[in-house]
Amino acid sequence: MREISKMIGHKSLFNDFIYLDQIQKFPNKILLNGPKGIGKKLFVNHFLNYLYLKDDNEFYNLKNYEYNLSNNISKLISSNSHPNVLRIYKKNDKKIIDIDQIREMIQFTNQTSFNNDRRFIIIENVNLLGINSANALLKSIEEPNSKIYFILINNSEFKTLETLKSRCLEFKLNLLNSEIIEIVNYHFDNDIHKDINLDFVNNYNSPSFLISLVNFFESNDLSIKDNSIEDLLSYIIKNKLYISNNFIKEYLNLFIELFFYKNINNSKKISFKIKKYFYLKLSFVKKYNLDFETFFLEFNDKLLSE
Structure with missing residues (x-):
């Protein structure tokens, strides 16, 4: 099993994200759009590792766009256990992302941040949001709490709700x-x-x-x-x-x-x-x-x- 996670492709957008972070203008509502299976979740994982490894005085290899999977911070992110990261996705026994998951998200936004650091909410396959879930999410996205950042992930074969899309800065991913x-x-x-x-x-x-x-x-x-x-x-x-x-x-x-x-x-x-x-x-x-x-x-x- 590999000890290193390497990102191939998407480097230009990754560098843009780093630049926006460095000048403290990283948007707090992002929509990542692209075909299924091209590495949108991997891209997010790498960016989270870049941010939190940096904050923890650890190392993300910007030359090769890779990080060590055995690092404690990386383990927390990959296992969905990092205290400042919440991932929302359709559960196996459900057909949609239901309202209870968004209620859990709202509770997360009202909690105190670990180490007073930024917190990220990652929502995968936003096209699977139910009507009630989407409406509840809209209210949270319109005026997010301090240091809360939303990253919505959508497969481009599905349309994103226009009300959600209009409130986010959209970035499109693809591969050569x-x-x-x-x-x-x-x-x-x-x-x-x-x-x-x-x-x-x-x-x-x-x-x-x-x-x-x-x-x-x-x-x-x-x-x-x-x-x-x-x-x-x-x-x-x-x-x-x-x-x-x-x-x-x-x-x-x-x-x-x-x-x-x-x-x-x-x-x-x-x-x-x-x-x-x-x-x-x-x-x-x-x-x-x-x-x-x-x-x-x-x-x-x-x-x-x-």
């Missing part, structure tokens, strides 16, 4: 393709990106997705190089992984999209009309909790079978 390759290779400590089947590699796939994909292939003793998107979908359907595997469930839409991206107009039986039909059907299956097995039996019969 070369940075995605570097992140994947750094994670596995080898040049594995070149072995990933080209069916899964394009400018829209995040490093988080590719890392999870490699882990999935390795854990199932499948070749990441030799298996195509058709092979993967056949394997998913045969083993009903659309029911049992969290990674597959999370990226099911993307796998279907990759299949059509590769095959549309390259096959007589696959057209934009067919694509629209299956997209709509999958949407209905998810929305109304219908039978996935029936959907995939039809998908397999019409599109994957020879």
Whole structure:
């Protein structure tokens, strides 16, 4: 296991954050927007480590944009135990960020700061705020208590409530393709990106997705190089992984999209009309909790079978 957390990409924005902090003009309401899986939470973790390690006379390596994971401050931040940091995210047994979590946040803002230092409230996936939660958050954001800073994180495929967005300074994050390759290779400590089947590699796939994909292939003793998107979908359907595997469930839409991206107009039986039909059907299956097995039996019969 690595002892160092290194940030690859986002360095220009990170330097902007440091500059704003140095001139004491760091905004107290920030919205970080960017595609899913490109490291928005990692970016926040690095900035928090920069701030609190500095305040604790410890060391954040600004030359390499990295910090030591074994440091006590870093451990507190990564385990969500730092007294001046509150993270809010959707709980596994909930569909939204509920009002009780925002009430806990309000209590946090009214508490005394540890060491009289700044306090940060990090809200992940703000699109998952319920109506009551969003309204309660708005009241706190409009006039935050002294030394309280809000960082809202949003995946750019979802819209942010305009009332929240208008009250925050928005920063957009993205990655170059070369940075995605570097992140994947750094994670596995080898040049594995070149072995990933080209069916899964394009400018829209995040490093988080590719890392999870490699882990999935390795854990199932499948070749990441030799298996195509058709092979993967056949394997998913045969083993009903659309029911049992969290990674597959999370990226099911993307796998279907990759299949059509590769095959549309390259096959007589696959057209934009067919694509629209299956997209709509999958949407209905998810929305109304219908039978996935029936959907995939039809998908397999019409599109994957020879």
